[in-house]
Amino acid sequence: MRPETIALHGGFDCDPTTKSVAVPIYQTVAYSFDSAEHGAALFNLEVDGYRYSRIANPTVDVLEERMMQLEGGRGALCVSSGQAALHFAVLAVTEAGRNVVSVPQLYGTTHTLLGHLLPKLGIGAKFADSDRPEAIAALIDENTRAVFCETVGNPAGNVCDIEALAEVAHRAAVPLIVDNTVPTPILVRPIDYGADVVVHSLTKFLGGHGTTMGGIIIDSGKFPWTRYAARYPMLTEPDESYHGLVYTDHYGPTAYIGRCRSVFQRALGAVLSPFSAFLLLQGIETVALRMERHVENARRVAEFLRADPRVTSVSYAGFPESPYYPLVQKYLKGKTCSLLTFAVRGGHDGGTRFYDALKLFKRLVNLGDAKSLACHPASSTHRQMSPEQQRLAGIGPETLRLSIGIEHIDDILADLDQALAAAVPG
Ligand SMILES: Cc1ncc(COP(=O)(O)O)c(C=O)c1O
Numbered sequence: 001m002r003p004e005t006i007a008l009h010g011g012f013d014c015d016p017t018t019k020s021v022a023v024p025i026y027q028t029v030a031y032s033f034d035s036a037e038h039g040a041a042l043f044n045l046e047v048d049g050y051r052y053s054r055i056a057n058p059t060v061d062v063l064e065e066r067m068m069q070l071e072g073g074r075g076a077l078c079v080s081s082g083q084a085a086l087h088f089a090v091l092a093v094t095e096a097g098r099n100v101v102s103v104p105q106l107y108g109t110t111h112t113l114l115g116h117l118l119p120k121l122g123i124g125a126k127f128a129d130s131d132r133p134e135a136i137a138a139l140i141d142e143n144t145r146a147v148f149c150e151t152v153g154n155p156a157g158n159v160c161d162i163e164a165l166a167e168v169a170h171r172a173a174v175p176l177i178v179d180n181t182v183p184t185p186i187l188v189r190p191i192d193y194g195a196d197v198v199v200h201s202l203t204k205f206l207g208g209h210g211t212t213m214g215g216i217i218i219d220s221g222k223f224p225w226t227r228y229a230a231r232y233p234m235l236t237e238p239d240e241s242y243h244g245l246v247y248t249d250h251y252g253p254t255a256y257i258g259r260c261r262s263v264f265q266r267a268l269g270a271v272l273s274p275f276s277a278f279l280l281l282q283g284i285e286t287v288a289l290r291m292e293r294h295v296e297n298a299r300r301v302a303e304f305l306r307a308d309p310r311v312t313s314v315s316y317a318g319f320p321e322s323p324y325y326p327l328v329q330k331y332l333k334g335k336t337c338s339l340l341t342f343a344v345r346g347g348h349d350g351g352t353r354f355y356d357a358l359k360l361f362k363r364l365v366n367l368g369d370a371k372s373l374a375c376h377p378a379s380s381t382h383r384q385m386s387p388e389q390q391r392l393a394g395i396g397p398e399t400l401r402l403s404i405g406i407e408h409i410d411d412i413l414a415d416l417d418q419a420l421a422a423a424v425p426g
Contacts, residue, residue, distance in 0.1 A: 074221025082201025096122025156394025166194025
């Protein structure tokens with residue numbers, strides 16, 4: 001099935017008991033065992049079935065299956081937020097003494113996770129000075145266990161060369177973990193270009209309505225863990241915490257996501273509620289249609305801002321002169337994401353006046369809502385970063401980030417125009 005169809009039907013036909021066509025919300029904590037023997041078999045992972053909703057739930061299962069199909073993966077695990085997904089995705093292949101090599105253009109809290117929190121557990125992070133594959137390759141050492149990037153960076157809007165980054169990672173025998181939140185699988189499926197693990201904040205375009213937090217990790221099932229067994233003992237050697245289970249023996253190609261569920265979800269419990277999964281599934285049904293409008297409206301906004309003398313700069317990968325333009329053609333089918341940054345005459349103060357004058361755009365920290373949203377990264381999403389880290393992440397004190405919604409374009413442009421008039425009088 002094509003993505004538009006998977007978004008509506010993937011992972012669910014109808015409920016076998018009631019014939020319900022909508023995905024039922026299985027609002028239950030636990031599932032009854034037929035017998036002690038049955039319960040033991042479930043706990044030994046010898047039979048399929050549900051035990052406890054921290055580990056798996058039928059409503060959440062549909063969301064996992066649908067997203068897995070959309071991304072072309074082999075296994076998936078839903079968690080309570082994008083941040084929880086990133087946390088588990090990295091923890092699953094690293095341990096104290098090892099490190100992750102990352103591009104610098106990241107969502108601020110991801111930078112905090114990799115650069116500040118994980119180092120306190122002994123897991124290092126090395127940030128390259130650009131997203132160029134050679135910059136990443138130069139930082140990989142014998143303790144590197146993953147390469148990380150955002151397919152399209154928030155808020156820089158840079159487009160990573162996934163194929164080249166995957167090649168660099170694989171040459172060093174490590175997986176490429178990709179955050180595909182901004183483009184969604186509607187614009188690009190990183191696994192098709194060699195990514196090994198895909199992570200999403202479902203909170204954004206996929207849910208699409210600014211109502212529900214959620215995250216997911218999708219395993220391509222392609223990374224050859226057993227070939228590099230000595231580097232990944234957590235997957236290839238018996239796990240004491242799970243009565244000696246060897247994940248690569250038990251789960252085969254989906255050992256990675258099996259461990260994410262059996263170890264991290266089980267012990268850390270970043271659970272996605274069935275009701276949230278239901279709401280996210282509702283959002284995903286229309287994501288392909290919404291992305292079309294997001295992309296087209298963003299193109300119109302980028303052109304409007306570029307032509308306006310009150311605007312000093314616009315960063316939008318869809319302009320032919322952008323260094324990322326060829327990558328937009330290669331990876332995003334020529335469709336530039338609806339996240340863009342710009343600056344207004346008058347620097348930081350001009351930007352603040354513009355921001356305060358917005359009427360239709362919501363002033364907040366979110367992206368990917370159906371509504372148009374505006375954010376000032378340096379004082380909010382990226383506040384914890386140093387000025388130099390912010391510069392490498394593609395922002396300055398004056399940068400404004402817009403997430404263009406699906407309203408009528410004339411209303412969007414009218415709001416930007418009146419806010420610019422308020423910011424730059426005369
Ligand atoms: C690219 C990206 N990844 C991950 C996250 C974190 O997602 P969540 O807010 O669902 O934890 C965000 C949040 O803005 C994001 O922009």
